[in-house]
Structures are given as structure tokens and as C-alpha cells.
Amino acid sequence: MSMFVQLATFSSASGKFDEKKDSRSINEILRKLQDKGVRIVGISASIAGELSNATAVYVITYEANAPIEI
Numbered sequence: 001m002s003m004f005v006q007l008a009t010f011s012s013a014s015g016k017f018d019e020k021k022d023s024r025s026i027n028e029i030l031r032k033l034q035d036k037g038v039r040i041v042g043i044s045a046s047i048a049g050e051l052s053n054a055t056a057v058y059v060i061t062y063e064a065n066a067p068i069e070i
Contacts (some may be wrong), residue, residue, distance in 0.1 A: 001063040003041065006033065006070070008058040015051040024057055029070060038064040 008029055010022050030040060041061040049055050062068075 001039070001065060004062055004064055004067045006060040006062065006068070007041075010056045010058075012054050012056075013052070014056055017054075017056060022056070029060065032070040033060070033062055033068055036064070036068050036070075038062040038068055040049065 006029060008026060010025070026043075030043075034038065039061060039062060041063055043058060043060050045055050045056060045058045047054055
């Protein structure tokens with residue numbers, strides 16, 4: 001199996017993220033990947049931008065035979 005990544009980004013114009021909504025979205029991505037038989041290796045997050053316009057980027061690393069499109 002090879003390693004691949006899936007990116008997920010969330011923006012906030014107010015500087016506040018909706019953690020419930022974002023968690024549901026991330027969990028949905030993870031579920032879709034796992035339903036396709038991948039092995040999730042790791043998830044990392046970072047925030048970029050300024051308080052008035054921030055973006056959270058999640059990098060999901062997974063093992064699969066080929067990249068998965070979701």
C-alpha cells in the first residue's frame with residue numbers, strides 16, 4: 001500500500017470556527033475514506049490567516065492502493 005493525503009479546509013470570516021459542524025464534516029470524510037478500505041495513518045491541523053479571516057487546514061494521511069476521490 002502507498003501513502004496519500006486528503007485535505008479538508010474550513011474558513012471563518014469571524015475568527016470563530018463551528019467545531020460541531022467542522023467535526024461532523026471531518027468525521028464524514030474519515031468515514032468515506034474508511035468505507036473505501038483505506039487505513040487512516042494520521043490527522044494534523046493548522047490554522048492560517050488573520051483573526052478576521054482564518055482558515056483551518058486538516059491533512060488526513062492514509063494508506064491505500066491508489067488515491068481515493070471523495
